[in-house]
Amino acid sequence: MIKKRLAAAAAMATLAPLTLAACGGGGSNEPGSEGSASEAVSSLTVLDYYTESPSHSQIGDQLQKCGTSIGVATVDHQSVPGPTLIQKVLQQASSKTLPDVLMLDNPDIQQIAEAGALMPLGDFGLNADGYAPGPVSAATFDGQLYGLQPGANTLAIFYHKDVLAKAGVQPPKTWAELKTAAKKLTSGKQYGFAFNATADYEGAWQFLPPMWTNGGDETDLKSPQVAGALQLWKDLVDDGSVSKSAVNWKQADVNDQFIAGKAAMMLNGPWQIPSLQKAKVDFGVAPFPVNTPDQTSIAPLGGEAWTVPVTGDNAKMAKAAELVKCMNTDENQMLRAKQGGLVPTKLALAEQYKTEVPSMAGFTDAVANARARTGKLGPKWPDTAKVIYTGMQLVLTDQAAPADAMAKAGAS
């Protein structure tokens, strides 16, 4: 009897790997024409990944005010954790319960638009005139605009002012200066520099400042310019100026190391500023250095955009577009930027923002030049990002030389 029961348990267990698979069926979702534009819309649903306080309530307030201003009584604001947002959207798409307004991280917009889940904003008379080129190219697929991004961020070098002053080191402006500064700042338990080089999209994103600044391009990963950027990362680790743990450090870990004084400088973004201020770190910010003086520093564009999913309810979609428009007014861009450590994406607001928030001046200039990850490759970006982070890990773990790492990682 017991043996039989055990056998049954074992047979059931063979099915256990199934938990990995089969996450749901696909459904058809033709945009219907339920509801007409004249119908009154009393509520809209909004989905984003701002789960943390205070951003959740700040965004919630902004959405509610916008709702009131366009005559929508209730805005149902829901947030899910960042890594699960796309999975949630897929579930909603197959059960035809997509929200009326959806926030998406900028590199995801084109993939979702290509799949046919988003409405072109041009259909509702919206455009992105006067926006920085980065956010516009991220949200444009097949010539149509699918999202409006109120605020942007990017990557830059953060440094401990006191540590650099004590060592007599200036914030580096060239790669050579970065290497000597990082080496000089390395002593005892303190590394000179820290970055994130994990085997995921976050690691690929952190490699873009050296890659793009050096003239490398995602369409030609086997170029000497990309190899040069890999060499910089390798030199910093080989010199002992960056911990070998970089291959296992997320950006949050890098920030922890910086706060704990175990890294004198780090590559990170303005979303870390609240935690740095809370820890009373006296920090400065500088753009990512250039390899040769003729180059300009190019950093990748970060930040989220508001989109209008295809729900089939024309009246609601029209109101949803109005809500997206309202979230992107000059006042709301400024408000969101100040609250969220972002830079307004409308170029005309840049000067005013720099005077009002001097600590963000460095980032404001960087965002004007920031390049979208999906600008050239569109929905094909994730495949390339995988090659980038794999190649980078091969180099940092001495499995491949910078010159042939990307080929080994699968670059064509």
Place this chain on the structure above:
Amino acid sequence: MSDAETLTTATEPTRPSSDTAPAPRRGRRGEEIAKVLFVVPAALTIIALFGYPVVKNLAMSFQNYTLRTFINGEAPWVGLQNYVAVVTEELFSKALVNTALFTIGSIIGQFVIGMLLALFFHKNFPLNGVLRALFLLPWLLPLIVSSAAWRAILEQDSGVLNVTLEGLGIINAPIPWLTSPDVALIAVILVNIWIGIPFNLTLLYSGLQEIPDELYEAGALDGASGWKAFWNITWPNLHAVVSVVLMLGVIYTLKVIDIILGLTQGGPANATQTIATQSYQRSFVEFKFGQGAALSNILILISLVFAIVYLRATRRQVDE
């Protein structure tokens, strides 16, 4: 089946005289229907919870199942394309080898340590119960929590393990537990062994409790004690439990993803990629659900081989 037969014989005497024709026929038919009705809920549950996912997963692996599919429902059939794509990728053989090393390494470690601890706790000593309960802790912790804790412990520069080993003078330079492709797989296996010990300990311990003390007493009279007693009395009597522990262990270990994702995300430089992590990566990071399903079917097939070996082995025992 045997339960149903007992039921029939048990109800036999309560029937009216068996020569009146219509009544028993109706009774027998009612019985047949009742039998079926008893099976229906279980059958439906199995079809919904096991049958549907298996079939769906099999179908997905032959379809170009992507982001688009969720939105417009289109999933064109592509034959064996997904299988060809995942098997011909350079990483596949590495992931397969890693899966084998991870499974074998984890099982040996978990089983040997679990067995030694079970034998230890089988003896009577004070605080036995308390200590045994403490050993269950790794099992009670959510895997996300334990992998985060281990990631901090194994951190190269300031992790408590390296700091302790250096402090004791056992090592001169920090061990790159999770940051060197040569060491990372070993580190991940060690953590998985730690997680698997309670499962092995608990099952083996209860197996030991089942062995009658008289056997040992009789063995002692014949001069069998210590290692001899283990080999001639404990091991043969523990056979059924051991094979179940190993069988379940293999299947649970084949499908591990959370520990690896939490510790290394398959890195550094793909050193800790397994078929399971690859399947997860394809499905939920790259949204190539067809390829993810193909990989998980390969994993199910490997599990199935072990299950069949196990079932044949136990059937032979029953026949004996």
